[in-house]
Amino acid sequence: MIFKDLCIMSSKDRELFYKVAEGISDIFYVLDYHWKFIYLNQEAERYFLVQREAVIGKCIWDVFPQAVHTILYEAVHKAKGSEEKLRFDAPSFSELDVWQAYTIYPGKDYIIILIKDITKRKEEQRLSEEFFMRVFNTGLSMMTIKTLNGRFVDVNKSWLRNTGYHKEEVIGKQESDLDIWASPETRENINHLLQQGPIYNYEVEFKTKEGSNRIGLLSMEEVEIGAVKYYLEAITDVTKQKELEKEMAKLDSLNMIGQMAAGISHEFRNPITTVRGFIQMLSDRKELANIREYFDIIIEEIDRANSIISELLTLSKNKTLNLRRDNINICLNKLFPMIQATAFNDDKDAYLELSDVPDICMDESEIRQLILNLTRNAIEASPSDGKVWISTYQEGNEVVLAIRDEGSGMDPEILSQIGTPFFTTKSDGTGMGLVICYRIAERHNAKIIIDTGAKGTTFLIKFKAIPE
Template identity: 45%
Template sequence: MSKSQLLLELNELRRKVMALEESKKYNNLSPAMRALKLAQEKFSQAFHCCPDILTVTTLNEGRYIEANEAFLKITGYTRSEVIGHTARELRLWANLEDRDLVVEQILVTGSIRNFEMQFRNKYNELLTTLLSIDKFEVDGEPFLICVVKDINDRKRMVEQLRLSEERFSKAFNSSPVTMTISTLEEGLLLDVNDSFCRTLGVSKNEVIGLTSAEIDFWVNPAQREEMKQSVLENRSVTEMEVQFRRQSGEVRWGQYSAERININGQICLLSLFTDLTERRQMEIEMSRLDRLNLVGEMAASIAHEIRNPMTTVRGYLQLLKDDLKYINEGVYFDLMIEELDRANAIISEFLSLAKGKSVELKPHSLNAILRNIYPLLQTNARLQDRGINLMLDEIPDIMIDEKEIRQLVFNLVNNGLESIAAGSAVMIRTYKQDNQVVLAIQDDGYGIDQKILENLGTPFFTTKAQGTGLGLTVCYGIAARHNAKIDFETGPDGTTFFVRFPIY
């Protein structure tokens, strides 16, 4: 056997002898000592493998006796830089007052749990942590075992979430678009923005915690069910045209969109809608004007051609009626003449729609015109057991055609008289608002049915047995020729028509 082989054999033999000696020592230990040694080994392994920071320090000085790998990794220090030194020497405490508070509580209670603190690593970076400490003694000397949990990432996420929620809250509340957050099933309002409050004429406190049904938001509840079904199937609904009701009872048009969101495990809706009422009214007005122009063109073309032969027919009917041979048929002649007169009245209204009809605009006092025709209006009202009331504010003169304004007032007042009960009265008011003079004609009838509203002003549309369907159409035509605008408010307590004249 060579010398090198002999040396290898000798070293192996020496290793085995040492292992036998260690085994002999371990076997000679009592069971209690063996269990203690095993527990120490397990503790040491768990101590150094723990992902959270673990340290053992003296209580009196805070000198590090032991620190695990997580401590070294997170702080950036080596073991030799830590063991035997204090946290104060390493400048770990971002706020020394925190250490004083911790020591004070340890002395009183012997422990501390989840104390949020900041410490500084080797590279002067601040880390946010949760500190837990327990006191223990060895041979009468107090020590501390400390557990430090790094919550820097969690704090960052919480801060990012807070900022995100803050940005959403600002966008939600300052958005000019009406927005709500509600439950899908019941429509319970969890939050609404300022635009919602302005649009509906409510305050947040009045609606938060109520359902859309309780605030009577949906004019047609079936539309909400349709929306709900769409959200369940498609997670969202986009640009759905709906009707909604303001707190005052006014019905308006809107474009509704909603997205399904989850809040604490509950299916909710982030809803937004745009009030399209003005745009829709403009579309209706444009359509009405188109029809008005068409009727006006027809009026100019055929009204005179129709009126001339009718005048001839009426004259001969009058002659025949006076003929003694037809004395017994007088009632029939009266009926025919009456119907011809009614047709002639329709043609007169028809002619007033003629496109390009000339008007003579002059400075006039609207109040003076109303006072002049008041006796005639009052006489007509009394014949129907009704009345007329005037409430005229001081207003400037405006550019108007007196004849046309008389006709406009007669038509609107007659509509009001037909809408009220016996013993009631129509109120005629004038006042100045911004750069306009406003003529308001108000009745206390039952309001205008929703189905009729969109057809108001349409030529030949009427709900009256003997109506021509041209009275309000004529009013719109007169207003257009005066650069005025007609709008109205209607509800269960009555209807008010407003004619708004510009002040030049």
Template identity: 40%
Template sequence: MEQQVKILAVDDRYENLLALNSILASSSYDVISLQSGEEALRYLLKEPADHIAVILMDVQMPGLSGFETVELIKQRKACQDIPIIFLTALSTSIEHVLRGYHVGSIDYLFKPVHPKMLRMKVDGFVNMHLNHQKLKAQSELLHKRTLDLEETNRKLAEAEEKLIEQNLLLENWVEERTSELVDAHEKLMNSQEHFKKMFILSPSLMAIRRLPDLTYLDVNESWKQHTGYGDEVIGTALNLLRDDLNNSTKYGDIVRNEKVRYVTKSGDIRTALLSTEIIDIEDENCLLHVAVDITESLRFETEMARLAQLNLVGEMAAGIAHEIRNPMTTIRGFLQLFQENDRHMQKEYIPIMLEELDRANDIITEYLSLAKNKQSYQRPESINRIIESLLPLIQAEAVMSGKHVNGQFGYCPEIQLDDKEMRQLILNMCMNGLEAMSIGGTLSIETYQEPEHVVLLIADQGSGIKTEHLEKLGRPFFTTKDEGTGLGLAICYSIAARHHATIEVSSSPNGTTFFIRFPLHSK
């Protein structure tokens, strides 16, 4: 259904609007009565301008005059083509008439208006509006058909271009195939030349063997120098390479960096990393052997590992001797004292001697806790439950030293834990954190879940750990405390290793944070 054509009648007098409605009453259009210029502007802002055939505008109105209203209407692009007829009973001078035409009106009528003349003028503008709308619709339809025709022509042009391209491709196909064959032959020759140079000059041991009989076709200089075998192996199937189980490499096997042994012509047994690849030489399948001799590297690594173990044993022995010598010295001194004095001194000093023996025993026990093969009894446990059971003890220790403890425990599922070892780890780290802070500091204990881990965070507000000490954390007998054994944190690292957990450290002058990440799924 088409939108009904509208006529705007703008007059501040209600009786004038009634007269205009009576004159223009028609089923072909709708007369909209508005009593001010402001109301007319608001209406035009809300309603589509292309539905309005003509505006009948009174000149003299309170507020915005007819002239001012029309000037504002014409400033809006959508309303610039609406015909406007001024109606006035007062402004009859030629200056007002000219101003009316100047601001954009199409006619200027004086009241009282002849009804039939007004009706004929309005009907004329309505017919012009309807014809304009029809022309606009026809123009849009014509534009659409023009676009469709252009699109059809474009597709035809594209089809023609493709046909021309296909013809050109077809014409050039033979020439291109010929050129490609020539290029391929040149590339093949170049590739063979490059391969030959690489084969001859490569520092790796290289040999080419025919498939399936594995007879040697060629070996390079490095092969000859390392194995001692040269042209005498050409044409034979002698296999010098053995895997770690002393088995010959299998026929046609493709391997990557497999450790093998080979026996030189002089009888020496050497080690190499072998890689193989099936290649095509003159339309014949061949097996390319590429081996890198690692005999000297393995000897160097073995010697370095042995020296590292000896160094570690020496450091640990020195640490244990240093820590146990002190209580042993105390006990020896008291025994000498007993030997030189009366026996009544025994009751006074025996508790001290027993305490020193217990101290030495504790050091040995802590040292044994570092063992990787120590039995760990792990079962599904809640890390939050373990921390909450230890929290009163940690808080009591903090209160005694004038410090604070802050705990935030997020949801964490049960994971495989050894209850006793976890208590030892948590207490050791929390006590270290409390000792690192001055009075008034806060120790933070948090737990939360990551996609693959449950995380335990322990953070202090101490002065931090020096950069040169960070890489030594967890090393047995390394400590920055005056009376520490250097085993506490090392034990924590050992417990974490037995739980397949990792420990990360972040330190600054404002404090140190330890992140212990436990895997959600046991390994």
């Protein structure tokens, strides 16, 4: 480089070199290793408000004592005797609110310093970073800034709100310290994808501080902030959307089954009723008395088939409802003696705890079926001498029916299948009881929420209250 040859240039070449330096729009000056000015160009004169004749041969630290112990001071001492040029950005030592880009070229017995004004660029960078941080902090997506080895540098409010952490619990920690991902493979997959470039809308499962799993779409790429490389990560929580898609798929299957049942029930019931009648007639004949028990079994199975058809018809989307204003407590009081007797016959107890609740819009026959289906399940799920609680209460503008058992709870795999047609864990079940409950809830514009754990399961059915 020509700078390195300055000391061995001929006087003619050096004169030509300085003439070129005069045309440079940046500050340019040369110091010897006693820190005395050898040369400075016109831009340096203009900027420092000095005449070159007045400073040539003088020590820079005497001319500009404010420059002592600045970044420039440290840099030129570091560069002295080195063969490597230095580049850095620093505030001006002679002017407030001015940023400069320094390039230092060390020679055998001199140092060349080139200074470029980057105040405008720094201001643009500051505004850009300010805008970025404003978007980062107020964004609806869960956003993080991480080092390339996965250490958290910053997280936004949405990330904290969705995960349940406090900021001081996160900053400076590694991903592995917080166990964010639902499975170790997730981190491995993300690392693999990052090797190929930015990631866009990759579905991941992440964990909250409390340990519950959520589903999100992850986008991630490498960014540069203040000349340092980081990973910018954004996760859009789509858990509710996924749950809605799942519910819609369930409803579609219920509609299909209901339509099929409505279409075939007449054709199916006529012959099955005929068969039942003939079997009943044969069972009354004396010469067939020795096989009457078989006829009883056949009739029982025919009745069971009829019952399944009736349940399937309940799923029909076009079923007419007799909706009217009523209070669910009245329905529960009527049904409770029957529920209590069922529990007693199974060596269990049932308890009714009713609060004053507003009326709801309901079809009494359907609500009866929903209550009986859910209480029967709760009784069957509870151990011997177990208890089943049926309660009502108001929660905001909703009336809540809660049915709680003392069973062992549901596995996540089973919980995910609840409400799916023909799915059952009972050896003699049809898999339609809860499906019908979901359909009844849907027709009443109600929601079914399941809270399950090792000490039992609670079904919460939330109805819209009719304003007084």
